[in-house]
Amino acid sequence: xxxxxxxxxxxxxxxxxxxxxxxxxxxxxxxxxxxxxxxxxxxxxxxxxxxxxxxxxxxxxxxxxxxxxxxxxxxxxxxxxxxxxxxxxxxxxxxxxxxxxxxxxxxxxxxxxxxxxxxxxxxxxxxxxxxxxxxxxxxxxxxxxxxxxxxxxxxxxxxxxxxxxxxxxxxxxxxxxxxxxxxxxxxxxxxxxxxxxxxxxxxxxxxxxxxxxxxxxxxxxxxxxxxxxxxxxxxxxxxxxxxxxxxxxxxxxxxxxxxxxxxxxxxxxxxxxxxxxxxxxxxxxxxxxxxxxxxxxxxxxxxxxxxxxxxxxxxxxxxxxxxxxxxxxxxxx
Amino acid sequence: xxxxxxxxxxxxxxxxxxxxxxxxxxxxxxxxxxxxxxxxxxxxxxxxxxxxxxxxxxxxxxxxxxxxxxxxxxxxxxxxxxxxxxxxxxxxxxxxxxxxxxxxxxxxxxxxxxxxxxxxxxxxxxxxxxxxxxxxxxxxxxxxxxxxxxxxxxxxxxxxxxxxxxxxxxxxxxxxxxxxxxxxxxxxxxxxxxxxxxxxxxxxxxxxxxxxxxxxxxxxxxxxxxxxxxxxxxxxxxxxxxxxxxxxxxxxxxxxxxxxxxxxxxxxxxxxxxxxxxxxxxxxxxxxxxxxxxxxxxxxxxxxxxxxxxxxxxxxxxxxxxxxxxxxxxxxx
DNA sequence: AGAAATCTTTACAACGATTGACATGGAGTT
DNA sequence: AACTCCATGTCAATCGTTGTAAAGATTTCT
Numbered sequence: 131x132x133x134x135x136x137x138x139x140x141x142x143x144x145x146x147x148x149x150x151x152x153x154x155x156x157x158x159x160x161x162x163x164x165x166x167x168x169x170x171x172x173x174x175x176x177x178x179x180x181x182x183x184x185x186x187x188x189x190x191x192x193x194x195x196x197x198x199x200x201x202x203x204x205x206x207x208x209x210x211x212x213x214x215x216x217x218x219x220x221x222x223x224x225x226x227x228x229x230x231x232x233x234x235x236x237x238x239x240x241x242x243x244x245x246x247x248x249x250x251x252x253x254x255x256x257x258x259x260x261x262x263x264x265x266x267x268x269x270x271x272x273x274x275x276x277x278x279x280x281x282x283x284x285x286x287x288x289x290x291x292x293x294x295x296x297x298x299x300x301x302x303x304x305x306x307x308x309x310x311x312x313x314x315x316x317x318x319x320x321x322x323x324x325x326x327x328x329x330x331x332x333x334x335x336x337x338x339x340x341x342x343x344x345x346x347x348x349x350x351x352x353x354x355x356x357x358x359x360x361x362x363x364x365x366x367x368x369x370x371x372x373x374x375x376x377x378x379x380x381x382x383x384x385x386x387x388x389x390x391x392x393x394x395x396x397x398x399x400x401x402x403x404x405x406x407x408x409x410x411x412x413x414x415x416x417x418x419x420x421x422x423x424x425x426x427x428x429x430x431x432x433x434x435x436x437x438x439x440x441x442x443x444x445x446x447x448x449x450x451x452x453x454x455x456x457x458x459x460x461x462x463x
Numbered sequence: 464x465x466x467x468x469x470x471x472x473x474x475x476x477x478x479x480x481x482x483x484x485x486x487x488x489x490x491x492x493x494x495x496x497x498x499x500x501x502x503x504x505x506x507x508x509x510x511x512x513x514x515x516x517x518x519x520x521x522x523x524x525x526x527x528x529x530x531x532x533x534x535x536x537x538x539x540x541x542x543x544x545x546x547x548x549x550x551x552x553x554x555x556x557x558x559x560x561x562x563x564x565x566x567x568x569x570x571x572x573x574x575x576x577x578x579x580x581x582x583x584x585x586x587x588x589x590x591x592x593x594x595x596x597x598x599x600x601x602x603x604x605x606x607x608x609x610x611x612x613x614x615x616x617x618x619x620x621x622x623x624x625x626x627x628x629x630x631x632x633x634x635x636x637x638x639x640x641x642x643x644x645x646x647x648x649x650x651x652x653x654x655x656x657x658x659x660x661x662x663x664x665x666x667x668x669x670x671x672x673x674x675x676x677x678x679x680x681x682x683x684x685x686x687x688x689x690x691x692x693x694x695x696x697x698x699x700x701x702x703x704x705x706x707x708x709x710x711x712x713x714x715x716x717x718x719x720x721x722x723x724x725x726x727x728x729x730x731x732x733x734x735x736x737x738x739x740x741x742x743x744x745x746x747x748x749x750x751x752x753x754x755x756x757x758x759x760x761x762x763x764x765x766x767x768x769x770x771x772x773x774x775x776x777x778x779x780x781x782x783x784x785x786x787x788x789x790x791x792x793x794x795x796x
Numbered sequence: 797a798g799a800a801a802t803c804t805t806t807a808c809a810a811c812g813a814t815t816g817a818c819a820t821g822g823a824g825t826t
Numbered sequence: 827a828a829c830t831c832c833a834t835g836t837c838a839a840t841c842g843t844t845g846t847a848a849a850g851a852t853t854t855c856t
Contacts, residue, residue, distance in 0.1 A: 132812090134813085135812070135813060144834075145835050145836075146813085146835095147815085147836080148835075150814060150815085151834085154815095158833055158834085159833070160832090160833065179518070180578065181514045181518040182811070182814085182841085184514040185512070185515050185518055185812085185813080185841045186812080186840070186841050187815095188841075199543060200533065200539055201539050201540045201543035202539075203536060206533055206539035209534075209558075210533045210534035213560055225546070227546055245512050245514070245842095246513040352740065385744045385746055407685065408536075408714075410685075413717065413746075415718075468843065477805075478806050478807080479806090480805075480806060480844080481804085481805060481806075484805085484844095490803095491804055491805090492804070493803095493804070493805095496804080511843075512842050514841080514842080515811090516842075516843055518811050518812065518841090519810080519842080519843045519845085520811085520845095
């Protein structure tokens with residue numbers, strides 16, 4: 131099984147160096163020689179040994195993607211997109227589930243996969259304070275998710291404040307006056323930033339701000355959304371609309387509303403954030419902020435590879451992912 | 464950045480080999496020496512270089528998981544479970560999206576990631592005929608998904624025939640008589656095997672078999688389920704129940720039913736297969752066959768690692784994943 | 797006490813690919 | 827005929843770690 135460079139060389143009747151030259155696109159090679167070598171490679175089904183190459187070159191063409199959990203649809207879709215974007219460039223993505231803080235930190239600081247990977251795309255969930263440590267990492271790193279003021283790292287994210295403002299404003303525009311927010315306690319700044327946009331929209335519309343309508347849960351799963359919605363329905367004066375800080379929360383909320391026999395959007399309108407596929411097929415289909423995930427993936431990978439290849443000190447870059455507000459049944463006018 | 468074994472050795476005042484011995488739990492080492500070395504490792508924050516180690520040992524402690532697409536909830540959940548199971552054993556999982564046949568084949572036969580990975584867990588989608596080639600692969604391989612008769616590879620799968628029989632029988636037991644099947648054209652034998660269980664159940668109950676109720680679509684996504692359901696509703700005599708060969712199809716079907724203003728399970732009962740999280744929170748919640756994914760993950764990883772460590776020729780093993788039928792709202796009695 | 801057995805530690809080579817310095821032999825120029 | 831440019835080859839070193847075997851140290855046994 132161990133087809134080696136020297137096997138190829140022997141079969142092609144050339145030296146090892148020549149084969150290596152062919153593989154690494156060394157300029158001065160006859161078409162004839164190149165053909166011979168390529169034929170031999172083909173015939174022997176040769177693949178360079180990644181370990182050896184990476185050991186020698188210090189480059190592996192592997193990057194890591196650190197996300198909280200890949201079972202979560204948004205991250206699954208993101209991971210898929212990033213994998214694809216990387217594959218296009220001949221890069222392999224290693225997906226790491228950080229689950230919580232500990233593991234994530236461990237990944238970034240400890241070891242970095244024993245120097246195998248060339249860089250990392252990191253979507254932190256609970257690592258605001260460790261930001262500085264992050265900056266001290268040995269390998270290039272691109273950060274996804276909410277923007278940390280004063281960060282020193284390359285960054286790709288949606289303008290969550292603006293998007294949340296848009297989502298809330300949309301609810302206002304369809305006549306809602308008591309608009310709740312679910313997910314305010316969300317990690318990595320998400321809760322804070324999205325609440326900011328939410329409050330801003332209320333203020334801009336001259337609506338009162340009722341703290342009871344801001345659900346401080348930290349979880350971002352369906353069950354958390356369902357629970358928060360139950361709390362809201364138990365209020366003396368329940369809301370007529372809910373802006374959920376991600377789609378899973380919204381789907382959970384919809385479930386609670388259905389259980390309560392309330393109509394959506396009749397009694398309560400719902401808007402989410404992320405545009406995961408589930409929401410599109412749900413009934414009612416879920417209105418949501420739809421970040422361009424392909425764009426995000428392309429650019430995150432691009433940024434990272436730039437940095438990896440990077441010779442000089444390029445200034446830190448900060449990209450804003452385009453998004454649209456998808457108005458679907460859950461908030462139809 | 465490059466803290467090497469030799470750096471540690473120098474600091475600890477021992478030879479490189481001794482450090483290596485400590486790291487690899489070589490038995491004969493003085494407590495004193497071990498302490499010195501460990502202190503040095505700690506102080507220098509040393510992590511072994513994966514490439515070098517893998518080059519030397521021929522083992523990397525990386526395995527690959529080849530799945531059609533990780534954006535698909537079932538595979539996302541499976542991938543998460545397998546990653547976790549592997550991590551517990553100190554193994555890292557590399558996820559490969561095969562998307563279709565071409566890439567999947569390429570992965571398995573070509574290169575195998577340049578000998579980096581120690582083995583592969585493969586969930587084929589369109590590779591029935593290439594089975595033989597698979598067997599010829601250099602590295603240990605565990606197959607997931609429908610059982611191929613006469614296979615020579617280790618295998619972990621649900622008994623789809625039985626499960627489908629159970630699902631269909633359940634629909635019959637709640638009084639349904641015109642039961643459709645969606646996903647009959649599904650790849651990798653899935654469609655065939657599940658249809659077998661479906662037909663068997665009809666036969667066992669003495670129900671007629673109507674070919675018009677077997678929807679031959681090959682896709683397994685929500686949109687395919689939605690489209691198939693539309694076809695069914697267009698029939699002169701639509702079904703009163705549908706068994707969908709996976710949950711995504713079922714969710715798509717539910718969407719179509721909702722659009723048509725039909726009640727579930729009142730007018731049409733629906734059962735899926737996979738038990739993805741979406742189904743549990745959908746309204747109505749989705750009845751489904753629930754394979755024990757943790758069990759599957761544990762055992763697939765276990766089998767593969769056995770094989771990798773394996774000295775002698777162990778006989779081929781074939782494990783059957785336990786499952787339960789989860790009866791939820793979409794088929795409540 | 798002296799020899800044998802055992803334990804600890806070390807030196808060296810090898811894993812496979814790449815690279816740099818340098819040599820070689822032709823083809824083409826002037 | 828001297829010179830340059832090209833295509834390839836030779837040789838050796840390197841990346842960091844570990845297996846083999848052997849040297850050095852210590853204990854055990856007679």
